[in-house]
Amino acid sequence: MRRRSLALAVAAGGLGAATNTARAQEPWPVRVVRLVVPQAPGSPIEIPTRIIGDRLSRSLGASFIIDNRPGAGGGIGSQHVAQQPADGSVFLATSAGIAIVPTLQPALNFDPIRDLDPVSLMCDVPSGLLVRNASPFASLAQLLAHARVRPGDLTYASGGVGSANHLAGALFAALAGVEMTHVPYRGVSQAVNAVYAGDVSLIFGSTLELLQHVRQGQARILGVTMPERVPALPEVPAIAEQVPGYAAPNWFCLMAPKGLPERLLNRLNAEMAVIRDAPDLQARMAEGAATARLDGPGPLAARLADEVPKWRKVVADAGIRPD
Template sequence: MPLARRTTLAAALAGAAPALAFAQPRAWPNRPVRIVIPYAPGGPVEIPGRFIAEHLAARLGQPFVVETRPGAGGALGTKQVIAATDQHTLLMVTGAVAIQPAVQPDIGYDPVNELVPISVVSESSMGFMVRPNAAFRDLAGLIAAAKAAPGRITYGSSGNGTTTHMAAALFGARAGIAWQHVPYRGSGQLISGFLAGDVDVMSGDLATLLPHVREGRGRLLGVTSPERVPAVPDVPSIAEVVPGTGITIWFALFAPRGFPEEAVARLGAELAPLRGGSPLGERMAAAGGRLLLTGPAELSERLRRELPLWRQVVADAGIRAE
């Protein structure tokens, strides 16, 4: 090639290099990221959700915006995330993602095949709380009262098909009692109804219950985790009274199908250091929870394991969509 032509070609390529570099896609994320929470504002999932959003924004240089999209027990917001194609939308959800397909067989999506697991973020015990002047003093008293008057004892949850509902339904089915479920639209309305005396028992996560217990507005009959909780060591696990009823509420981060593998890996890498100690972990421990940040494999396995469990509980308890 003549020298003049080589010189001209080299100059052209050199001039094109900045443009080619500019055209390369930037590493994920290259725009603001939405974290959709498919429940009413003020619920327990917002605590880890907002903390993680702030942490990731600081680490990744893009805003992470939390949006609450309640409706249909979490199904509405979940469907919106599944439909997202921008590769910058995430779902922060409770273990109800494994419950809703059992409660609503026509829910319209498959969480195993249409959601990409990122991580189990945390898990926490729930509890059964009564008012200080309740007639029954412990779980055995609750069972006796419910058996003496089938259908008269009422319990409130944060919604039909939520984990707080299913914890009580599982306990009732295996204790052999008939008690009446009163669903509320989120934990805020549930607390208001409980304090007003509209239900006998409240089934809720410990982060919501403990402030009311500590201030004397409620009394814990039991925690739902398989073992006792260090934050309230004198309160028995419900599994001590009715074996096989111990469960936790867990929070997890998902993305819609088609989410880039490199983005899943980057999220995992940025979240992993929180396991070594963080204000979120300390806050969750004080409220009876544990920060996990397991990664995608554990989340995928947990989802697959719990789907058949809740189908059986829904069938045994005769739960129907509302």
């Protein structure tokens, strides 16, 4: 009897292991997964999104594709995802701008904490105050001195009203006590090109996209938006060194329609935990002075809880209105 019980126990254990293996290898519930980017094509969010999407396509057996849905400072694409079924067929790949949408786009009746489930932060991305190489400003101190003598003369580009780079500029002007003119474009790529063409004075942009241009001698970064200097750019001062209290860190994240089944959320995060150490992702993040996260829903939920009220105050104080 003891031998028979032992044999049954071993068999049951083997069956359990086989069942777990089968579950681990179950196909993703849909064949095509849309990663909605609420910005125009060419935005820096697409850099980590494409790398992560390609890896997930291979490991989960579904095609993860980017679906650009710009408009309303990211509100159009974000609201679209919130209205989709929570079946693993669609996710939102967005930036820190998601924390601005509920304040600046009240007509959408959208709130990321209420209407979406956090999946994970993708990466932390410093932003920099960038000017073209032919700019007369060689330092942040020079730029600030000019702004104080000639109020409103400096212009700053953004990917649209309410975008993360718009709010970074508005916060800078408020804390520095200067006036700058905001010039919105239909996407970050157009805004950056306007800086290089000399149409506008500067932009607050993601280092993931901008550093390659700096290294090519097209532009220079006068300061970073993180509270302190970035280890990858030790020679570039933090803006807070000239403007005390300034901090506008950028970050990219993945969110899902409300009610994503826990088994899908857990499986997705297990796969992304492996991707976090992938050489191609690590190399691309390092190249852009960014830090890969892919650390699950908890840190993203905490980030949103902090950022939504912060940017609500910035929007109110600056009197920013939607287009």
